[in-house]
Amino acid sequence: MTDCCSATGYRWAFSEKRAWREARRYERRGLDPTSRRIVEVLTMQGVEGLTLLEVGGGVGAVQIELLKAGVTQAVSIELTPTYEKAAGELLRTSGLEDRVARKVMDFAQAADDVEAADIVIMNRVLCCYPDMPKLAGAAAAHARQVMVLSFPRRTWWTRFGLSFANLVLRMTRRGFQVFVHRPERILATAEDRGLKTTLNRAGSFWQMIVLQRITR
Numbered sequence: 001m002t003d004c005c006s007a008t009g010y011r012w013a014f015s016e017k018r019a020w021r022e023a024r025r026y027e028r029r030g031l032d033p034t035s036r037r038i039v040e041v042l043t044m045q046g047v048e049g050l051t052l053l054e055v056g057g058g059v060g061a062v063q064i065e066l067l068k069a070g071v072t073q074a075v076s077i078e079l080t081p082t083y084e085k086a087a088g089e090l091l092r093t094s095g096l097e098d099r100v101a102r103k104v105m106d107f108a109q110a111a112d113d114v115e116a117a118d119i120v121i122m123n124r125v126l127c128c129y130p131d132m133p134k135l136a137g138a139a140a141a142h143a144r145q146v147m148v149l150s151f152p153r154r155t156w157w158t159r160f161g162l163s164f165a166n167l168v169l170r171m172t173r174r175g176f177q178v179f180v181h182r183p184e185r186i187l188a189t190a191e192d193r194g195l196k197t198t199l200n201r202a203g204s205f206w207q208m209i210v211l212q213r214i215t216r
C-alpha cells in the first residue's frame with residue numbers, strides 16, 4: 001500500500017467489530033453530529049434526483065439518509081472489506097439494497113474505474129490516507145455538482161494529539177497512521193479541479209468544507 005500504512009493496518013483500524021458497533025450506534029441514535037451536518041447542508045441545497053459517490057463511507061449511514069432524502073443511486077467505495085457485512089445489513093433493513101453499489105478498492109489508485117456523480121462525499125477520510133493530493137484530486141474530479149469534505153482541524157492540539165497517536169502506532173507496528181493535512185492545500189487541490197469553496201465551517205475537532213463545480 002504505502003510505507004506508513006498496510007492493508008492489515010487499515011483492517012486493524014477499521015475492524016469488522018468497529019463496523020458492527022457503528023451500525024448499531026446509527027440504528028439506536030442516528031447520525032453523529034458531523035455526518036448530520038453534511039446531510040443537512042446537502043438537503044438544504046436539494047438532492048432530489050441526484051447521484052452520490054461516497055469514498056470511505058464506512059457502514060454507509062450518510063448514503064442511507066441521502067437516499068431517503070431523494071438521492072436516486074449511490075456508489076460507496078471502501079478501502080477495507082470489513083464494513084461490507086454491517087453495511088449490507090443496514091441496507092437490507094432500510095430496503096435500499098438495490099440503490100447502492102458497494103466496491104472495495106483504494107479510490108486514489110483506481111479512480112478511473114469509477115463513474116462521476118452529482119455529489120461526492122469524503123467524511124473523515126483524508127486523515128486516514130497519506131497521499132492527500134491524489135485522493136482529494138480524484139474525488140474532486142468525480143464531482144459533477146458538489147463535493148463535501150470533512151477532516152481534522154489543523155490546530156496545535158490536534159497535531160500534538162495525533163502525533164502522539166502516530167508515535168504509539170509506530171511503536172506497536174500497527175501499519176496505520178493518521179494525518180492532519182493542511183486545509184489550504186486540500187482546498188487548493190479541489191479548486192484546481194474546477195470547484196469553488198462555498199462553505200468552510202470548523203467544529204471543535206472536524207472541519208467541513210463544501211465545494212461547488214464552476215468549470216469542468
Ligand SMILES: C[S@@+](CC[C@H](N)C(=O)[O-])C[C@H]1O[C@@H](n2cnc3c(N)ncnc32)[C@H](O)[C@@H]1O
Binds near residue numbers: 010
Ligand atoms: C475514519 S473512517 C470514516 C468512515 C465514515 N466516513 C465516517 O465518517 O464514519 C475512514 C474511512 O476511509 C476509508 N478510506 C481511507 N482511504 C481510502 C481510500 N483511498 N479509498 C477508499 N476508502 C478509503 C477507510 O477504509 C475508512 O473506512
